[in-house]
Amino acid sequence: MPGKIIAIALLLAVILTGGCWDRRELSELAIVLGAGVDRLPGGRIQLTLQLARPSAFGGGEGGANVIMNQNIAWVVSATGETVSDAQRNLTLQVSRQLIWTHNIVLVFGESAARRGVRDLTNFFHRQAGPRETMWVMVAEGEAKKVLESHSELEKTSAQSSGFLARSRAGFSIEFINFIKDLASLGANPVAARVKLARQGEAQGPGMEKKHKHNEVVFAGTAVFNDDRLAGWLDKSETRGLLWLRGEMEDGVITVPSATAPGKKLSFRITESKTSVKPSLNGENVSLHIEISADVDLEEQQSTENILDPQAIKILEERVAEDIEKRCRSALSKARDGYGVDIFRFGELFHRKYKKEWQTIKHRWNEEFVNAEISLAVKVHLRSMGLQARRSSLKK
Amino acid sequence: MPPEKINGSQAVLLLVITIFATVILFLPGISASYAGQDAWISLLLAAAAAAVIALTAVSLGRRFPEKNLFEYLEIMLGKIPGKLVGVLYLCWFLYIAAALVREYGTFMIPIFFRQTPLVVLAAAGVAATAYAAYGGLETLARANQLFFPVIVGASAVLFGLALPQMDVVNLLPVLEAGPVSIIKGSLAPLSWFGEIFLISVLLPYLNRPEQARRIALTSILIATSIFELSVIGVISIFGPSVTSSYLLAFLNGVRMIHIANFIERLEALLMLIWILSAGVKLSMFYWATALGSAQVMGLKDYRPLIPPVGAAILALSIFNYTSVMDLLNFTATVWPFYALTFELAIPLFLLAVAAIRKIGGKPPCPGR
Numbered sequence: 001m002p003g004k005i006i007a008i009a010l011l012l013a014v015i016l017t018g019g020c021w022d023r024r025e026l027s028e029l030a031i032v033l034g035a036g037v038d039r040l041p042g043g044r045i046q047l048t049l050q051l052a053r054p055s056a057f058g059g060g061e062g063g064a065n066v067i068m069n070q071n072i073a074w075v076v077s078a079t080g081e082t083v084s085d086a087q088r089n090l091t092l093q094v095s096r097q098l099i100w101t102h103n104i105v106l107v108f109g110e111s112a113a114r115r116g117v118r119d120l121t122n123f124f125h126r127q128a129g130p131r132e133t134m135w136v137m138v139a140e141g142e143a144k145k146v147l148e149s150h151s152e153l154e155k156t157s158a159q160s161s162g163f164l165a166r167s168r169a170g171f172s173i174e175f176i177n178f179i180k181d182l183a184s185l186g187a188n189p190v191a192a193r194v195k196l197a198r199q200g201e202a203q204g205p206g207m208e209k210k211h212k213h214n215e216v217v218f219a220g221t222a223v224f225n226d227d228r229l230a231g232w233l234d235k236s237e238t239r240g241l242l243w244l245r246g247e248m249e250d251g252v253i254t255v256p257s258a259t260a261p262g263k264k265l266s267f268r269i270t271e272s273k274t275s276v277k278p279s280l281n282g283e284n285v286s287l288h289i290e291i292s293a294d295v296d297l298e299e300q301q302s303t304e305n306i307l308d309p310q311a312i313k314i315l316e317e318r319v320a321e322d323i324e325k326r327c328r329s330a331l332s333k334a335r336d337g338y339g340v341d342i343f344r345f346g347e348l349f350h351r352k353y354k355k356e357w358q359t360i361k362h363r364w365n366e367e368f369v370n371a372e373i374s375l376a377v378k379v380h381l382r383s384m385g386l387q388a389r390r391s392s393l394k395k
Numbered sequence: 396m397p398p399e400k401i402n403g404s405q406a407v408l409l410l411v412i413t414i415f416a417t418v419i420l421f422l423p424g425i426s427a428s429y430a431g432q433d434a435w436i437s438l439l440l441a442a443a444a445a446a447v448i449a450l451t452a453v454s455l456g457r458r459f460p461e462k463n464l465f466e467y468l469e470i471m472l473g474k475i476p477g478k479l480v481g482v483l484y485l486c487w488f489l490y491i492a493a494a495l496v497r498e499y500g501t502f503m504i505p506i507f508f509r510q511t512p513l514v515v516l517a518a519a520g521v522a523a524t525a526y527a528a529y530g531g532l533e534t535l536a537r538a539n540q541l542f543f544p545v546i547v548g549a550s551a552v553l554f555g556l557a558l559p560q561m562d563v564v565n566l567l568p569v570l571e572a573g574p575v576s577i578i579k580g581s582l583a584p585l586s587w588f589g590e591i592f593l594i595s596v597l598l599p600y601l602n603r604p605e606q607a608r609r610i611a612l613t614s615i616l617i618a619t620s621i622f623e624l625s626v627i628g629v630i631s632i633f634g635p636s637v638t639s640s641y642l643l644a645f646l647n648g649v650r651m652i653h654i655a656n657f658i659e660r661l662e663a664l665l666m667l668i669w670i671l672s673a674g675v676k677l678s679m680f681y682w683a684t685a686l687g688s689a690q691v692m693g694l695k696d697y698r699p700l701i702p703p704v705g706a707a708i709l710a711l712s713i714f715n716y717t718s719v720m721d722l723l724n725f726t727a728t729v730w731p732f733y734a735l736t737f738e739l740a741i742p743l744f745l746l747a748v749a750a751i752r753k754i755g756g757k758p759p760c761p762g763r
Contacts, residue, residue, distance in 0.1 A: 354568035
């Protein structure tokens with residue numbers, strides 16, 4: 001009998017005291033949603049955090065009006081010699097323990113990126129809190145400004161930029177892939193370029209203030225030379241980058257009609273495949289790139305018969321030309337503009353020519369700039385939406 | 396002498412988990428830092444060499460049926476020298492147990508228990524395994540039959556969920572690392588695989604000792620398949636340079652799992668795997684140390700020795716290392732040679748002694 005009592009007491013102790021030592025109550029935490037890193041003119045690091053305010057997150061159905069009037073997130077920043085130092089200085093302002101595990105975005109300020117991001121990434125890689133899967137972005141201007149913005153559709157701007165990144169409409173990259181590019185001699189990192197733009201239309205009188213405000217928008221790609229920001233790719237070049245890295249998941253291609261001048265057709269990309277074959281002729285590196293894409297007709301301004309195999313062939317060629325044009329513009333910007341391989345072609349070369357790679361790995365960017373590149377694009381029109389032909393054709 | 400008996404499959408499961416517990420912590424990091432993406436080849440080499448260790452231990456033990464390591468050491472080398480070598484082996488067992496406690500203690504803290512002191516986690520682990528060691532080998536074997544499917548099942552689930560993150564081209568080019576680097580990368584895994592030498596303590600407890608050789612080889616085969624999958628998985632997620640930068644690459648691999656913004660943050664599953672396998676391994680070495688001590692000291696029962704052995708494991712686990720860096724340095728550089736002395740050098744020497752002095756029964760015929 002006493003044995004049973006002791007056993008029950010021990011079991012109760014296990015149940016009741018379990019996890020007390022390291023307990024972390026929600027009311028004691030400051031959850032980091034977004035982090036921004038800037039370099040101040042003196043070289044000090046400025047860390048800006050967007051913190052969730054759990055009380056404002058609640059609300060539920062009836063609370064919508066209340067939520068509109070208060071800030072959902074709290075943005076704080078502090079400076080330091082390192083990111084960790086800056087974070088430590090933040091604890092003088094934030095009354096709660098910082099929790100990094102739910103961080104969605106890491107934004108580098110433009111000047112920080114130009115000075116080099118290698119030193120700035122270590123904190124986020126070494127600590128157990130920040131996830132490998134957070135999104136990396138480079139702000140046009142200060143990262144702090146991006147984090148200070150708020151979102152009309154989502155609860156916070158960090159969430160809205162996270163969703164934008166996840167939709168893969170523009171170029172977006174997760175922290176771990178950014179780190180892999182940074183660690184590789186056969187690649188240079190690229191990250192999403194974000195900026196603030198005035199968004200939203202006033203709906204009725206007195207609403208201007210509320211609806212015209214700065215939102216985070218994706219505006220192309222930030223190109224790094226090793227760990228330093230070299231420049232940007234615009235939206236069209238970014239499409240080329242996505243094709244060439246084999247990361248094209250979604251998008252619309254608009255091409256002029258062959259029969260009716262001034263009329264356009266839009267195609268939606270449903271499948272894409274990119275294969276790059278590096279080869280070596282003597283000393284010269286050459287790269288053969290093959291892209292194949294499946295598209296659906298999404299909109300047709302012109303009136304050609306879309307069931308006619310001849311018309312299909314012409315349209316497919318036009319779409320292929322458009323893809324090729326974008327790829328070439330991304331390639332020429334990377335080669336002639338910045339002189340860096342941002343497509344991971346070096347990695348592919350390394351995998352195929354492990355011996356030769358040893359001699360050229362430290363000057364791969366030059367090899368890439370001088371490489372002979374051939375590009376072949378194949379497009380298949382697979383479907384045409386719900387219409388077989390235009391309905392408004394007057395016979 | 397032993398009243399307890401375990402059957403062949405129980406022995407295999409015990410040995411697999413014994414190897415699994417340490418390897419699952421360190422493996423891809425240390426091997427990839429030498430061999431890069433060829434770490435999986437290092438692992439194959441290690442497994443092949445481990446088979447030699449296992450066969451040495453088995454043919455040694457089969458010369459002395461019903462006797463374990465500590466008993467036949469005395470028969471072979473004479474009473475006093477036999478006891479001395481036995482004590483050396485006990486120190487080595489103690490070291491393995493203490494290192495395991497420390498590894499799990501230090502790695503749990505920064506990840507899961509940020510404020511809990513090391514000694515609390517270590518003491519909890521030692522106390523729980525003391526109970527298991529008190530229960531004896533048969534109890535342990537049966538408990539492990541319950542744990543094994545959980546450990547392997549959870550590992551399989553994690554592997555399956557991480558598949559979308561993997562890209563096997565990260566394993567190319569094959570054989571980029573030179574043979575020297577690949578061999579260097581295989582040393583640490585070999586020393587962990589070599590802990591299969593524990594079979595020399597298990598042998599007299601097998602209900603069919605003639606299966607010993609098959610048991611040892613099957614254990615190595617199963618363990619190798621699990622590790623190959625894990626290593627290939629982790630390297631295909633991160634590529635060699637990032638993998639080698641990680642202290643606990645499996646943990647980072649599990650952190651990468653995110654499916655549809657919904658299935659993510661599965662580290663708890665990894666913790667389950669770690670704790671269960673470390674518990675089994677620690678119990679095994681705890682039990683072997685207590686048993687060996689009793690036999691060296693000539694005691695009839697090992698159970699009274701459980702508290703002092705536990706105290707020794709706990710103390711050593713705290714005092715052996717000054718930091719995680721110290722632990723990692725030791726494990727990567729000193730430990731392989733330390734371990735291989737006990738796993739391969741001494742057993743080979745003993746086998747030679749036995750063959751020359753013609754002691755012990757006939758070695759098992761190769762067919763069995």
